[in-house]
Amino acid sequence: MSGIQKPVIKRRIAAAAAAAGLAAIASLGLAAPAQAGGWAQCGSGYVCMWEDAGFQGDEWVHWKPSGVGAKYNIDGWDGDNEISSIYNHSGYALRIYANDDYTGESICIGRGGDRPALKDQNFNDDAESAKTVSSC
Incomplete structure (x- = not known):
């Protein structure tokens, strides 16, 4: 036995x-990237970007900027041209650019601001880089 x-x-x-x-x-x-449970999951001090509108789908960016002028290139395999909603829970204004290296058309999101549907700003699936700025 x-x-x-x-x-x-x-x-x-x-x-x-x-x-x-x-x-x-x-x-x-x-x-795989974490599934978003909504903007509430974006911690204080962070910038979070999701694949789908309404802070849903894959959360491709979860970035804690270190000050004004901090930069973030959204890599091709990590949400480049796939961002549909953004929550800026950082203490800085945030400029989102349509091209790598902080060039091209852009939108600005103030401190604590959000964009639940980038299509409303004609910027859906366009984000490629981001930079903190002093104000919008």
Whole structure:
């Protein structure tokens, strides 16, 4: 009987080790982007940008700027030209640009402001970079 139990125990130990490994990888940020639960999930001091209007879908940007003039290029695999809503929970005004490296058409969002539907500003899926500014 003890010969039958050893393989079962070994399989259970292997399954537990695999689950622990997956949890460790997810904690390193190697998992898919977090699903947005709305703007309330954007912590104080952060700028958050979502794939869909209404602060829904994948949250592609979760950035804590360090002061006026802080810059953020939205990478191609991390929401570039996919942003549809923004919440600026930072203490700075924020200018969003249509091109990389802070060029092209732009919109400005004041401190604590939001844009739940960038399509209303004709800027849906256009954001490629962002920079904090002193005011709009």
